[in-house]
Amino acid sequence: MSFADLSPELKAAMPELRGRLLPNQPLADITWFRAGGLAQMLFTPEDEADLSYFLSRLDPQIPVTVIAIGSNTLVRDGGVPGVVVRLARGFNRIEVEEGCRVRAGAAVPDVKVARAAAEAGIDGMAFLRGIPGAIGGALRMNAGAYGGEITDIFVEARAVDRAGKVHVLSHADMHFEYRKSKAAADLIFTEGLFAGTPGDSTAILAAMNEITDRRDQTQPVRSRTGGSTFKNPPGHKSWQLIDAAGCRGLRVGGAHMSELHCNFLINDEGATAADIEALGEEVRRRVFEHSGVELEWEIKRIGVPA
Structure with a gap:
């Protein structure tokens, strides 16, 4: 089933948009289940500023849904009305900072954060190796595995609300619970900052390899x-x-x-x-x-x- 093409009116309202905005795009190819229908509009922003601009110009009556790497998502066969925002290349930056901290964009796979932390000798993030998803989803659902969860390492997150305003959220703002955050539902996370403790790279990588072996054997x-x-x-x-x-x-x-x-x-x-x-x-x-x-x-x- 295809939807009405909203792209002419959206592009007219957003002359400075830099990201890709395409009508009736299949989502099965970008989700791990490889099933489901079309996005009425698929928007891939260039970066946080582009996402903010888009949302600030978007009719608030048009629904918005977010996908990154599509791991924990089932797209129903009739498709997704409104706009699906896909966080991709513009949100895959990862940086190791002072104080045993790692900053990662919302589209960075969790395993890459675990690996970057391990290689920098930062302990406490190896559990991310066992989570099949990206940082944006991990923030939204307080993802966890193998004895750790996001709330344990969280420092702050950046997010854009439905009106295009950028927010910096503290741990208290996230209201973490088991497998969920009660942060406002309209927030689109763009990056997270996480902190661990000093550790030995060899030992941390060994722990990650053990997690990999356990996953291969049991999942x-x-x-x-x-x-x-x-x-x-x-x-x-x-x-x-x-x-x-x-x-x-x-x-x-x-x-x-x-x-x-x-x-x-x-x-x-x-x-x-x-x-x-x-x-x-x-x-x-x-x-x-x-x-x-x-x-x-x-x-x-x-x-x-x-």
């Missing part, structure tokens, strides 16, 4: 998946609840729950986004029926059904 890292599907409910592990409900390997259409790690949804036979979401909902139903525990999606689902 379907080379499959079309979005990462962990459901958050761990208080006092439980999602994969154990899913397994106990008999959902390991459960299939709907071209999607199935991984046999290796049953909290991972896999697109292995050309699944539609509807297949993937229906499977997730069936797992939620069976888990609740079996244990009385309601699973909460960790995968971000965007757009409209076909």
Whole structure:
């Protein structure tokens, strides 16, 4: 399904725009599930200033959705109305600063931050090696793995609001909770600043290699998946609840729950986004029926059904 082309009116309202603004662009190619529909408008800003300018000139009635590397995202088959902002090359800067700090753009993969910190002898960020995503998403969801989470290393973040105003957010502004931040929903994070402690590069890299080995052995890292599907409910592990409900390997259409790690949804036979979401909902139903525990999606689902 295609949408009305908004580009002529948007470009007319933004004569100084530098980024790419394209109508009816497929999103399946830029998400890890490789499924889903079109973006009505796909905007790739050149940098933070370009993003700020765009948002300041955009009709506030037009919805805005953000994607970076598309790891933790399921795009529904009917596509995404409004504008999808894709943070890419203009947001992939990474710098090591004094005081065991690392500054990273929102599009920098988490693993690259872990590696930069390790090579600089900064401890405390190795856990980022185990998170399949980019810094913007990690900030939004307080991403964590292997005993660490963003709140542990966070110093500050830059973000642009829906009106185009740039904000610098402190730890208190982020209101971190388990797998979420309660910072204003309209903020688009552009970079984060993180702090660790002095460490030994060799030891940190060894710890990262151990995380890599554990992931390879226990997670379907080379499959079309979005990462962990459901958050761990208080006092439980999602994969154990899913397994106990008999959902390991459960299939709907071209999607199935991984046999290796049953909290991972896999697109292995050309699944539609509807297949993937229906499977997730069936797992939620069976888990609740079996244990009385309601699973909460960790995968971000965007757009409209076909």
